[in-house]
Amino acid sequence: MPERNTLAHSLHDLGMGAWFGGSLMGAVGLNGVAREWEDGKTGDKIASIGWAKWTPVNGMAIAVHLAGAVSMLASNFYRVEHQRGMGATSVIKTLLTGAALAATAYSRVLGKKLEMVTSAEPGTDAEAERHPVSLEDAERQLRWAQWSIPVLTGALTVVSALASEQQKLSPQKMGMLRKAAARLDMD
Numbered sequence: 001m002p003e004r005n006t007l008a009h010s011l012h013d014l015g016m017g018a019w020f021g022g023s024l025m026g027a028v029g030l031n032g033v034a035r036e037w038e039d040g041k042t043g044d045k046i047a048s049i050g051w052a053k054w055t056p057v058n059g060m061a062i063a064v065h066l067a068g069a070v071s072m073l074a075s076n077f078y079r080v081e082h083q084r085g086m087g088a089t090s091v092i093k094t095l096l097t098g099a100a101l102a103a104t105a106y107s108r109v110l111g112k113k114l115e116m117v118t119s120a121e122p123g124t125d126a127e128a129e130r131h132p133v134s135l136e137d138a139e140r141q142l143r144w145a146q147w148s149i150p151v152l153t154g155a156l157t158v159v160s161a162l163a164s165e166q167q168k169l170s171p172q173k174m175g176m177l178r179k180a181a182a183r184l185d186m187d
Contacts, residue, residue, distance in 0.1 A: 005071065005076075007068075008068045013068070015064035015068060016061075016153060016157060019058060019061045020150055020156075020157060022054055023104075023149035023150045027147050027150060030047050033047070034047035044114060045115075048111060048114060052115070062101070082180075083166065083179065084178040084179040086166055093156060096152055097156060100152035100156060103152055107142060107146050110141050110142040113138050114135070114138045
């Protein structure tokens with residue numbers, strides 16, 4: 001029977017839930033309100049302020065998720081190594097986590113660029129030269145990047161559910177027996 005790892009599992013799930021939920025709320029709610037603002041520049045500025053306030057919380061959520069994920073991997077390393085399917089599930093989870101981290105970082109970079117463009121004083125050539133990014137391009141790229149985060153973390157949630165199902169005793173035994181049988185066939 002697997003040992004209990006409630007703290008690690010809780011950190012993993014709570015961190016991922018906040019990461020997913022916050023990014024989805026921001027993409028739908030915060031950005032939706034910004035697009036409805038009469039003055040587009042003011043709407044963008046308000047969205048930028050909201051995302052900037054969310055960033056430290058999101059960073060903490062990601063750190064909590066990663067701490068839980070690493071702890072779970074460490075405590076389940078034997079299963080990952082010996083249970084058929086667990087290695088592939090762990091690789092997929094790692095790739096999705098990496099992609100979500102990259103999308104989150106890229107979104108923040110684009111958000112900062114958009115923030116600089118919207119806070120620049122109109123007509124200042126020096127400011128335009130320092131931030132040579134078109135507002136329309138930055139907004140389009142940012143929308144794609146921000147929507148990719150809930151898609152990737154949502155997929156990560158689904159793969160994590162699969163990993164939880166694989167942790168049940170019956171799949172554990174069958175997976176380990178299949179992997180052992182496959183090794184015997186190779187000898």
